[in-house]
Amino acid sequence: MTTVRVTSGGNLVAGVSLKDIAKRAGVSVATVSNVVNGYRPVGEATRERVRRAIDELGYSPNLSARHLRGGRTGIIALAIPELNNPYFAELAEATIREAGKHGYIVLLDHTNGDRDKELLVCQDFRAQVIDGLILSPVQLDRTDVLNRTSKTPMVLIGERVYGVPYDHIAIDNTAASAAAMQHLLDIGRRRIAFIGAQADVNRQPAHLRLLGYRKALRTAGLPFDPHLVVTTAQFGRRDGAAGLRQLMTLPSPPDAVFAYNDLIAIGAMHAARELGVAVPDDVAVVGFDDIDEGRYSNPTLTTISPDKDGIGSRAVASLIGRLQGSRDDRPEEIQVPFALVTRQSTLGLDLVHR
Amino acid sequence: MTTVRVTSGGNLVAGVSLKDIAKRAGVSVATVSNVVNGYRPVGEATRERVRRAIDELGYSPNLSARHLRGGRTGIIALAIPELNNPYFAELAEATIREAGKHGYIVLLDHTNGDRDKELLVCQDFRAQVIDGLILSPVQLDRTDVLNRTSKTPMVLIGERVYGVPYDHIAIDNTAASAAAMQHLLDIGRRRIAFIGAQADVNRQPAHLRLLGYRKALRTAGLPFDPHLVVTTAQFGRRDGAAGLRQLMTLPSPPDAVFAYNDLIAIGAMHAARELGVAVPDDVAVVGFDDIDEGRYSNPTLTTISPDKDGIGSRAVASLIGRLQGSRDDRPEEIQVPFALVTRQSTLGLDLVHR
């Protein structure tokens, strides 16, 4: 019996079910299910008949039914600020790919870096829809995460929240910042600015990239000048441009910029051009993320290159481990590798033509 | 009765069901369902009691059950070449946003512009998982689409396949190409190259942007020189760079490039820089897509700006219309607006500081 339902609009919806296959093959639905899933052995002849029926009728399992029965949905959410940031687009692609390998579908949620939206996601407003959550928080602090009551497994990525009972996958942001700063020091820069600090400094006293910046200054015996730290509302090119313009009005402007991410760095370089400030001669620029854009920008962008595929796949692996119970030890900080990639924005044209 | 299930891994999965609410509020499940969905009127007092029970117990509907019952999944797929192309990332964001408004979840599928993968998607390898499909084909031709047998509603976006029985949402690519070409002609260019033609010219005899290019040449009374048309394997920055290098080896190189998209244009500008070719003085460049990157590139990029939000929202609207039967007229070509945005890559620094 092929179910033919007529939707409200009069469209025909045909679904081939286990029952249809069972009837066609002259066996019970349980047997068909066992052929499909392989949970129990099935006789060779029977299996063959079922296979043929499946081929002929074109069966594919109904996920809603399977999930209803199994108490899960097969969907995990990836909550990121925005897809429009190439870093997150690349990360999303890696995550989707990896989740697909495990039979999971990825639902993308955008927080726009908005605190309320992040809280919503964290409190599991997708309850009953998703089996688990990978969250890249921008605004949430430790307390917010500790206050979470939802039982939906969650994995955190990115550089902010620490000391919470969730797996956390990221590169060593402090070490990465140190590497970026050391590079700027190595090429002789001494007045190094940071663009991309958080607005609400009280609630979010520090993030690791900024911490790394300050620490590197200290290590180098350089003074910390608060005027050289630019707070931005968002993390886009526009913010980077505004940041650099602001820095250039200082009585004693910087000779280098360490940007929170590549987009900010690219915005800063754009503004520098408009102001007639030469990169890297007047101001050297280092970004963070290694998005493709920075390989083709003019000048090309020196940056920290995190292992995005690694973050995506480790996050998925951790989450699915929790979902399936194969991972029930206590939460872990998982670090993936990074590299400093030096290009024209710090080294100048030396690199061209290689 | 709160269902508490223990997963294979020993995790507790608590689900609050309609039944739980019904018991708590002392009503039937039907009444609770009606309060939740509003299909039938419910008495004020009853409604209030149910509401409270829902609040207290924290009910949220089980989508799998709902969808099993309703014969649909609430999921639509958006199949695009890759998220890594900012154009598609922006489009995806718009699509997700719009679908969310209608209560649909978007599943992103990547084809990588691979013909086999596109065919797979088109043949509905997600049968039973998705209710409908928005496809942006790169390789499929008319016949491929006509051969489709799946009954899952589909909407096409992009500039390729025409004359098929599916809604198709796009800008007027021929007109847009004409506008881009006219601009290059207006600034005095006469040897205009095209980068980003399709490799398999036989199967895919022409795409609209290339057609628009040729047509514009004809209209302007300029000769068509096949050497000025560069075929690329993909549509990335790398392909644009290779394309420009190839063009510059010609005995008589172009004085302008019309690129299939912004990424190719940006790659071309990158290669120009390496070769010491000045943009726009030696070669003017026009792209297509208006991705953010082009607003901050050096030089900034003249481009065709399609209404991405419009494409996303119209595609979702069309598809959902088909799904719900509110749209059962015959397939339509739906055009959304576009604009030519002129920047430094054709006008030079005239534009800077404003």
Added chain:
DNA sequence: GTGAAAGCGCTAACAC
């Protein structure tokens, strides 16, 4: 090795 049947949570048809 195979079958019968319960039941996951929900909506809607049918009663009252």
Added chain:
DNA sequence: GTGTTAGCGCTTTCAC
């Protein structure tokens, strides 16, 4: 305005 119940397709327990 409210309650009862069948059944969506599946997995799994219990029989044989």
